[in-house]
Amino acid sequence: MAEPNTDSISKPVGLVTRMFYWWADRPLAQAFVLVSMSTIAMIGYLQPSLILDWVASADSAVEDPSPQTKHRRGLPGPTGLKGAAAKVEPFQVAGGECVLVARSDDFFTAAGLTAMRSVASELSALPQVRSVLWLDDIPDFNVFGLSGTLLPSSHASARQLEATREQVLRNPLAVGQLISPDGKTLLLHLELDWFFVTNDDAATIEIREQAERAVQQVGGVDIDFQLTGPVPLHLMTVENHVANSRQYQLYGYAIMLLSALFLFRGLAAVLLVAVAPAMGVFWTMGMLHFFDLQDNPFNDIIVPILISLVGLTDAVHLMVEIRSQRAAGRSVRDATRQGIARVGLACVLTSLTTAIGFISLTFAHHEIVQDFGWCCVLGVAMTLVSVLTVIPLGCRSPLGRRLHVGLGKSMIDGQLKRIDPLVGWVLRHDRVVAGAAIVATAVLALISLNLQPDEKRYSGLSESAEAAQALRHLDQSLGGLEFGFVSVNWSEQADEGDLLVVLQEVDDALRQESLIGHPLGLHQLLAALPGDGDAAERMTLLELLPQSLKRAFYQPEGRSAWVQFRVQDLGIAAYGEVFPRIESRLNEVMGEYPGYSLALEGDAPWRWRNVYRIVTDLATSLGTASIVIWLVLTVVYRSIRIGLISIVPNLFPLAATGTLLVLSGQHLELVTVCVFTICIGIAVDDTIHFLTRYQEEQQLGGDHEDVIRRAFTGVGSALLMTTIVLVAGMLTAVVADARDARLFGIMGCLTLTTALFADVVLLPALLSRFSRPRSSRKSSRCNAKPGNISPLDS
Template identity: 50%
Template sequence: MFRTFNRCSTWLVDHPAIVTILILILSGIALLGYTVPEQIRDWFKPAPVVEKQSNPSKLKLIRQAPPDVDPISLTDAHTILVVDSDEFFTTEGIKALRAIVEKIESLDYVRSVFWLDDVPNLNIFGLREPIVPNERASEKRLMAAKEKAIAHPLVGGQLLSEDGRTLLLMVKFDWFYVDDDEDCTTGLKQVAQQVAEEYPDVNFSFMTTGHIPTYLTAIRTHNANKVKYQVIGYGMILLMAVILFRGISAVIIVALAPMFGVFLTMGVIQFFDFQNNPFNDVVLPVLLSLVGFTDGVHLMVQIRRHRAAGLSGRDAARRGVQEVGLACALTSLTTAIGFGSLSLAHHETVREFGYSCVIGVILTFVAVITVIPLACRTWLGRSIHVGHNKGIIDRHLGRISVVIDLVLTRTKLISSLGIGITVVLILISSTLRPDERRANMLPEGSEAALALNHMDKALGGLEHSRIQVTWNDNVESDSPEVLIAISKIDDLLQQEPLIGHPISIRNILGALPGEGDPEERMSMLDLLPPPLKRAFYTPEQHRADVSFHVQDLGIARYGPTFTRIEEGLTAINAEHPDFQFSLTGSAVWRWRNLYQIVVDLATSLGSAAIIIFIVLAFAFQSLRLGLISIIPNMFPLAVTGTYLVFTGQALEVVSVCAFTVCLGIAVDDTIHFLTRFREEQLNVENDHEAIHRAFTGVGTALIMTTIVLVAGFSTVVFSDMRDQRIFAIMSGLTISSALFGDLVFLPALLAQYAKRSQVPAIQEPEQAPIQPVEGSLVSE
């Protein structure tokens, strides 16, 4: 393997013209991705399949279709305008509300506004009794109207909070007239505020929420962070590189490779339509920059060393590629495996991120192995050795060498500690439990996040779920048993403190005057307005719904609640065998799939770890070295998992991504150390001396890349997006602890368990003859 790779890599160094052509071809492909990705994707789309139309006469209609009635919906709104005030049911408050609604409805892009005045009449005699009375009503009449509104099943806890201080305006848009995203959020709020200012005696405050404001807030923040943190991250990387290298030419060359890799990746992934993934736009470029910069640093450290020793640019590049090129290839392979394991996840965003990372790592490695040697042969490479041995790490590495001396004198103790601590931390990390909150996708302090929290407190949550009730043909749709079953479900939900304001036909019938048995109450359904009757009841389909609110407390909090509800539904089903009860809705779906986060993490980490172990054992031709590498690679992940446990964090989708990405990055240092150790074992007789020389040989690059990686990820810690902060903190902590594991635990494990008899006769890398360079110490 060494010999084959050396020949291929040195061939690239010896043929700069071919490498230049390859770079231009790759650049052209990426440019197509930036300019015409849709046309390229269309080339690979299969021809549409023309389906044969079925004969309508042969279709069997199971049940009669419901009549053409538009039922009332308490959830079907593009944007919800949340109004807070203590003065809704005052003369001036009613005037202001009606003026606000009238002004909003007059906007050309607003299709409708559903609010208290639009709630259907529950008077069975058809007499109009408005929920919001005339503004000329007396104070006593206004207070009575407030109490009646809160008691109304479609108002209290649905459109008006139980304390009467929070009111909802459900707005739907005509998208043909929407010119700006701001019209759907701040535009509405500004219109409402302008109208409210005309009524100085009332104090209204406004917020917007709903799926449109939430989506726009996430996208707006994502786009802002995409540019902001890439610029900051790249700037931090270059700054740290200048400080560490103490030579501008070397920094420029090293920076060119990851820049080219990111350019290629962001163009190519557009062929697969992955560019709108939130992780791809913000995290992926910084991540690939750091991965490419890491390999570039290892390569540049060796090339600078040989240039300072007197080799020409060509020979220094050849020698550098021979010495660390295979290690860079292995790190890229294992990193791609780590990232690629994300493709096994069930979450589409995570899968796309995994695919994009694999593409990016491959293209970034190609960029490193081609751009850096090529640039070293140009005028840029003439002075790359300037500043060699003057960097901060180079000058102080001798002091750090005390660490390796201490480790090698206590190998048994330190190796045992490494194994023991890793096992303990893994056990602690195993106590992590999955969870998910919708607010995590929003920047903290944003109006959308604040409104979501306010809806939890005022109305029991913004999100709705439901219990779907169906019955077979043995039960008539107007049978009293329907109402009996629904009443039992309603009683079941009322017992749960986390379930907010259940509503069904039971609540609506209960608001009608009079009392009676279910037989009498069911007959009153025909007296209700069709839009109200069919909001929760569709007799033609033998179906009814019981809807309820869910708070954004973390879906794991609802696990026991949903479990008890399902157990209760099973008991009710035993009493009503002709019925079927189904707990459904977005919150229920997220709860059912919550365990999948753990499965995805176990699948991703497990498959990646096994494949990486096999690759390392094969590459180093030693099963023992493959086993030894497990500890320094699992230790940083266990440290990060323990940090999440002690800080009260949950296992989330972003954690799955971070853990898997960190495994791919953490193994890089291990590979570089092991590669150098195997090479030194061929040159010296003593294993301790081989470990010491490997430490001093790669220590500079390991410490330098760790500092750069941590500095790069630290820039994202200041993001206002929680997921991005968690990703950055986990990455920085993992990479830092990986350095400790590779410089402390790995040498001890090698000294204790890597036997000399395990070293095969590997072909030593071909050495280029030293040719003095004009102005070097050798030529002098």
């Protein structure tokens, strides 16, 4: 296929074209931007305080809260108490900032008890450990209430140790709380003294290694340790993301570079195309340090890949045009000017529409998503500046003299003619293809609406991380790390003698659910005390409980009590039927006992009630972004019809990806919300390049079918090149260790391939059918056979 005529560019040009000419002719300005942005980014990597201290006063700097305040939410307890009651510290069997998970078959042996007591003692001796809570800290039950310890001496006989094992596994404060029902997993809850936590290892590796040394010193017992909990999960998430980001960025850039070299068959063009988005990534990641956003779990892996995708798309389109101009005999200067003039506006439009999609993320309810949206907006802006700076500046270098080398010899250039018959077939059957495109897009969009919302607290954590492995083990052995609770309140008119009965009804409702782990409340503590009797009689034993233990689940002056339970990290969708059943049963109990108020509370129930916001975020983001993008395209192309036509090829990839998620049993999560919003930005990029070239070819005149063919010839190579290179880069995320990164890679690859299909097959048919000039339509109707006139033409 011949290169389209470019003589029209010699005609009088508009203001936008003159602006691109001006920029292409200013290499010194380009060099200044390149050096300035690189310097600022380098300061961000090395010492961002140099600029932060200059732009902000010292007293306005607010340090981030410590990890424990970000991630720890304690169980309910008495607040606002007066007098002596306010000085009582409730006894808790959970809520440690760090949770040391010990696994062994020998806990109830002399060596096992000696080793675990040594572990607790050695951990307490660490300066960064404020307190350690484990089985030995649980008081024993006897006829006088609670006194002594639950575990016997390490020198006890084998028979005594076996009896102790049975006693421990019957103790409600122990089983399911600090030890698994099979007695093979034991927990130690640690509170940290943050004054002595001078680095991340002090709250993670040093604790586990100290425990391992204590066991080795005792000898004779095999105990495995893993550390999890709010603080290790947070720190290991950051650490693994930093390590993975470097690894997968390196893999992604290598694959994209090799793919580009294979496709372009010209080293000079490949270097410029690769350096442009890479420089955009460098600038963006350096700038994030000024806003303290570098540790966002989406930013360290997804943002660099995403920016590379967006930047590489524009860089390839720009380079293909410049190479074509060079091959036509133009000088480096003229080829660069003409290339930027023809493709520059499309690059600005793609960046603008992509940024619109990301800006919509900033209205989400989740802070992580909001930060991710702003980071992507910053990245898109940096990448646009990088592409429009690096490529024209590089063309002025010695590399520019060899840009046209390899043109026509690449795999894409050689195979593009094979696609021309497909385009011809599409144009001949535009009515059928356009109708099928509209129907298929609508059907897939309807299927996508069946996506169910979900949220996992630690889905972004690397599965090979120690904290993640320990978390999964706790899900299986103790019912999870996270806690929820049922609050019980009663009025002055209610019969407080029914409290234990109500608590038992709550316990029964919770134990009927297999995903609810080990409920614990006041009724179980009183039931474990010696003696018999009904609920009223058991309440008289309340005074035998120490104040610290009683107030862990009961607040008489506030007329409230609560029952805690464990929740697994399976995703909140797994509890979509569990929590409603529990609430239904709680409502029945309230009907049976007037004056009592029961409520399901905690982080997990809160996420279940508010998970619909994920759907709201998605609908708002995609809806707002789609409308604004349509308005932008309509205004820029000065055609409502073109704006409407662009909806189908832009929506089709999203609908296809959503349908695959539905069919594969996936849910709508934070990562999928982000990917959907990203996809609408990426999917519209190639559409904009195609439509821009289409309007240029329309100005040259000719048969409408030839106009579409010439538009495809002008951008077809770039469309195929960018898709192949970008899919190759996205595949690096598919093999990532983190589930969110894998899901991002799979969805990204699917969206890119379906977007290519939409632009190569669906868009030409839609343009042929609905954007044909009136003169062509009249000619088509005159040449049509009687009775075969399409309703769409009439």
